Amino acid sequence: MNENEIVISVKDLVKVYPAATHLLGDGGKEKLAVDRISFDIHRGEIFGMLGPNGAGKTTTIKMLSTLLIPTSGTATVLGMDPSKDSMKLRSRINLVSGGERGLYFRLTGRQNLDFFSDMYQVPREKKKKRVQDLLDLVGLTDSADIRVENYSRGMKQRLHLARGLVNEPEVLFLDEPTLGLDPEIARETRALIKKLSREGMTIMLTTHYMFEADELCDRLAIISNGVIKGIGSPYSMKDAVRNDTIIEVEAGEITQSQKEQMKALPGVSAVSLESLEGRMMARMVVMDAATLIPTVASLLEGQRIISIKVDQPTLEDAYLKMVSDK
Amino acid sequence: MINLRAVKAALKQQATHFFVDPQWVIPSIIAPFIFTTVTLFLFSHTGGDLLLYAILGGGVLGMWGNTIQSSSWSIGYDRMNGTLEAIMVTPTSLSSVVLGRCLWNSFIGLLNALAVFLVAQFAFGIDVTLRDPAGFIIALVLTLISLSVLGMVFGAFYVVTRASSALFQMLEFPVYVLSGAVYSLAILPEWTRPFSYVIPATWGAEALKIATFTGYDSLGIGYWGALAILAFTTVIFLALSLRLFTYLEEKAKVSGTLVRY
Ligand SMILES: Nc1ncnc2c1ncn2[C@@H]1O[C@H](COP(=O)(O)OP(=O)(O)OP(=O)(O)O)[C@@H](O)[C@H]1O
Ligand SMILES: [Mg+2]
Numbered sequence: 308m309n310e311n312e313i314v315i316s317v318k319d320l321v322k323v324y325p326a327a328t329h330l331l332g333d334g335g336k337e338k339l340a341v342d343r344i345s346f347d348i349h350r351g352e353i354f355g356m357l358g359p360n361g362a363g364k365t366t367t368i369k370m371l372s373t374l375l376i377p378t379s380g381t382a383t384v385l386g387m388d389p390s391k392d393s394m395k396l397r398s399r400i401n402l403v404s405g406g407e408r409g410l411y412f413r414l415t416g417r418q419n420l421d422f423f424s425d426m427y428q429v430p431r432e433k434k435k436k437r438v439q440d441l442l443d444l445v446g447l448t449d450s451a452d453i454r455v456e457n458y459s460r461g462m463k464q465r466l467h468l469a470r471g472l473v474n475e476p477e478v479l480f481l482d483e484p485t486l487g488l489d490p491e492i493a494r495e496t497r498a499l500i501k502k503l504s505r506e507g508m509t510i511m512l513t514t515h516y517m518f519e520a521d522e523l524c525d526r527l528a529i530i531s532n533g534v535i536k537g538i539g540s541p542y543s544m545k546d547a548v549r550n551d552t553i554i555e556v557e558a559g560e561i562t563q564s565q566k567e568q569m570k571a572l573p574g575v576s577a578v579s580l581e582s583l584e585g586r587m588m589a590r591m592v593v594m595d596a597a598t599l600i601p602t603v604a605s606l607l608e609g610q611r612i613i614s615i616k617v618d619q620p621t622l623e624d625a626y627l628k629m630v631s632d633k
Numbered sequence: 634m635i636n637l638r639a640v641k642a643a644l645k646q647q648a649t650h651f652f653v654d655p656q657w658v659i660p661s662i663i664a665p666f667i668f669t670t671v672t673l674f675l676f677s678h679t680g681g682d683l684l685l686y687a688i689l690g691g692g693v694l695g696m697w698g699n700t701i702q703s704s705s706w707s708i709g710y711d712r713m714n715g716t717l718e719a720i721m722v723t724p725t726s727l728s729s730v731v732l733g734r735c736l737w738n739s740f741i742g743l744l745n746a747l748a749v750f751l752v753a754q755f756a757f758g759i760d761v762t763l764r765d766p767a768g769f770i771i772a773l774v775l776t777l778i779s780l781s782v783l784g785m786v787f788g789a790f791y792v793v794t795r796a797s798s799a800l801f802q803m804l805e806f807p808v809y810v811l812s813g814a815v816y817s818l819a820i821l822p823e824w825t826r827p828f829s830y831v832i833p834a835t836w837g838a839e840a841l842k843i844a845t846f847t848g849y850d851s852l853g854i855g856y857w858g859a860l861a862i863l864a865f866t867t868v869i870f871l872a873l874s875l876r877l878f879t880y881l882e883e884k885a886k887v888s889g890t891l892v893r894y
Contacts (some may be wrong), residue, residue, distance in 0.1 A: 374884045408716075410716065411646070413649075425642030493776075
């Protein structure tokens, strides 16, 4: 296995969703979802895409997994073009999307895996054992013959993962694999993803959580509004805030417009607002804390300021800075 | 393009769905029962060919819509269920999956017909004698397959839109009438003939009636002639539906409409 081999290569990829056409009424506008993104993923790597809602993560994954045709630019997966060699590529990749849907609820877990094994032409003599091994792997052996409609959310998600592995893919795409899972199951899922990666699988995943990306990914791309804002190891993302400081203000009340005013101050690159019990906290990524603190204090005049602290930036702050519009 | 193993798996899956989900029992078993019972109440005093015609039209052929509908719905179901993408991302063509399900639906159509005859025979004590029972069964199987294929043509539109069901509902009734399944072709105006002739079910109905009634041959081509045209038109529709699937899949991959329900 060549660790430096490039398995996925994306160059200037663009996706514009055409305006929807309806029989009645005007169809709406076309939508630029992914805007000239480029990156490479190496064999065996876990590559993450992190970004807010609507950033273009799912769109990117679908273009790479043969489900969407790009508007322009090039994408290569295992040396093939996903939009032209789709049938050949499909037997070597798989896609798992987070969420409730995507399984046959009236069938049992085993019947679901059987069906998809047939769809992938898994050799007959191997099928039975492979399905059983996958059920063991995701811990569903005991519920294998129960209908999926009786599964809990976490069991469904594990079955999804097993489904994504029936063809022993070389490249696995995971769209928000821990969506809606409780912390315990989410952690188990991450452990499984790491295990697959150690066994040589190349994994591309999307997530909303910086800590998840930090824990799982060898490298990640931060995407916002269809544009990649930064790419590299999770640690290197900290470079974005290397020269920044954090001001944390707690007050009885901080309004949305006050948040916007804070964000507009010179030297402020991102502000996030969090409501705690009976009070609110604003976390500001700033260049020079000392000169800004008096301004922030006066901006919040009359709001019962509880505390103003200065802190070191974290990865989360780096992420917020990169995806903030400023 | 068509993969036999996938066809088989889809057929098996459809069968499993059928048995675990009692709601299918209504259109598949109970409805034909009621249909036939009502028909027999209305016509049981007539006897002879007219009664047989009523059983055929009201009972056996009355269930055709069921076959078309379940076949056209097979992709709609995956769209609703969120499994359309999971199937799309496999190296199996959607048409293989749909074909497998359609074959099962055809088989259910056969059971419907059997139910109709059983009701007539045992509940009403009517002696249903067909002129050519073997010929009848062959024609019935082929007709049901042709109806499934027609369902596939409608069903392909589910790849791009859920509005497909509207299309189906719009076309179901004309197919009924034009095929001469329920009413005789003779009562339709002359200009509708070309439409009737391109529908495989028209030839299926003809073959079925020839196999049922002595001396029946309304189109003058005989049993085998009707069967040959049935097979030919079915193959044409199959080819059309396969082309349609490929075309609409590509379209959905540009517009991104695979997942929205
Ligand atoms: N089928 C579609 N047709 C039109 N617009 C779409 C379609 N799918 C997504 N979009 C739009 O494209 C943009 C990117 O969507 P995408 O689903 O790729 O984002 P995402 O990063 O996966 O978001 P999330 O974190 O919410 O899953 C959004 O503005 C979305 O509204
Ligand atoms: Mg998404």
